[in-house]
Amino acid sequence: MRGYKKPTVSIIGASGYSGAELSGMIARHPSVKLENLYAYSQAGNKVSDIYPALNLDMTYRAYEGVPESDICFLALPHGEALKLVPELLDNGKMVIDLSGDFRLKNPAEHLTYYKQEKPADAWMTYAMPELFHDEISQAKAASNPGCYATSIILGLAPVCRPPMSCGTVTSVSCSALSGLSGAGRSAKTELSFSEMNNNIRAYKVGMHQHTPEILQALGTSATSPSFGFAFTPMIAPLTRGIYTVLNISLEKQLPVSEIKEHYRQFYRSAPFVRICSNPPEVLHVAHTNFCDIHVTQSAQDGSLIVITAIDNLVKGAAGQAVQNMNIMLGYDETLGIM
Template identity: 60%
Template sequence: MNQQQKTWTASVIGASGYSGAELIKLLKRHPGIEIEALYAHTQAGKHFSELYPAIPCDKVFQTYEGQTDSDIYFLALPHGEALRLVPGLLAAGKKIIDLSGDYRLEKVDEHKHFYGGDKSPEAVLQYGMPELFRDEIVKSTAISNPGCYATSIILGLAPLFRGGMVGLEVESVNVTAISGISGAGRSAKTELSFSEMSGNMRAYKVGKHQHTPEIMQALGTSATEPSFRFVMTPMIAPYVRGIYSVLNVRLASPATMASIRELYAGFYADAPFVRLRNGVTEVSHVANTNFCDVSLAFENDGSLVIITAIDNLVKGAAGQAVQNMNLMLGFDETTALL
């Protein structure tokens, strides 16, 4: 029996949050996956359908106490929690996809600076961005799923840094990225209530967002010793899902739109979930999908403007996790995602 014919069992730890629920929705329609258990300590004893009636699933939330019965484990937990659980799952020989930032960064000092806490990862899991590391993901058993802002920004910039275009050099990148409220998670917070956010928009974590070192690492440099100037301003707006990123890029020498479009088209030729758009993309174009849309333009001063749109809960979290799982287990990359 080959991998494509096998039915794999999967469990989700942290299944009551928005990303966890999105995972359940995708796994329920996957032909090669059987959901074995859902873990959510604060919701233990409740049926999944009590929290999410729109998603047909009859499982009851349990408390995770080190169970290792499933073939693959998804961890959709707050930052810091996976550090406690991943070592045991690795020791048990389980396949793992961690949706938190606990295992994304190679440099311990960057992890401590941007994530805080007194515990750092003892190992770095394979970074799970299929468009950049497909071959490595196929051979991996444990994946660190990219962050949502990081996904939208890295996919917008990667061809410039990894596309091999001779003479192309980036001097600076200035990013304004806007997220829907679901990006902050399901926990009740006064500042995210309807009365606070309706008709409102605001920046947050300016100058120290935890996805910054992840972005720089994927582009071949680091947040502490950057090879180009990088400024990121994350913002939150009163819509539910989606990330809209506007990247203003200063190139060291002029380039034509034809050459840039050719670079991007070639780089993503085999990427089923990245779409190079002719017009300006919008959040509504990608909502509830695993696509990342990319639009390109030049300003009058010669700076390159890249606009990307993703659904933060799908391509920015659960959908990318399933995409990674498909590659790990030998399924077609798009299974359950189109």
């Protein structure tokens, strides 16, 4: 289009796994222009030296203040975005944050689960497109959901949000396996090949930081939950992917065919959610923005079993962030992703 100027993008925290995934997606996006890549630890290094596969002729820069770009993505460790976002918003930037800094409305829950204090107003639109599309379309600042949270919320939302209410669910037991990239790029002995090959390890059992985020998005809270919720996260010897199994007890036993149809209708306008006849596989969603969901029922007690699979770096991070950017800019939400 003659005279059209593409919105420009800066990525702050671009050298981590999520930041690198995002860099590649923005560089390929047809309707925005990648302008700056900021990275504290890699400042001065060429992107091609750190991530040759990205094929980007750019150099990481040190962050020295508000960039000229129209849109700023932040892919920083928890706590860092809190320091930068207020100034970005004051300067009229569109902001999409991939950390947990702005996800929780309740500062007390944030302190409990993130071990950090934050101001009461440090909250931004919780940007899960399948649930909050209209709110995202009006937002100038968006908080991208966590990876585990995405896989779990999408599996639970049809039975926890209207037209079915949380009162229908009495308890949820959730186990989720994550690929090693979910822990970030920093070297850790316990995540090395020799420690994790042929191994699975549970961690943060009963106290994972995505728990209050999940319950908040489902219309309840970790402080006063309306149904029992037990979450066991685990690390598996995968590079990428999250595989989640949800065992859901309902007040009223419903035919599984009715529940499956409800899931299909709930996600009928969601281009990146696929309701599958068979249990999903991580390989089927790797390097995509899809969430695959399978719904079935226990033959013993009729309880609901929902299985989901996503790529933690795409639908669980960078892909969902680009999806949110598209919605905020009024583009088709699949642009540059599908």
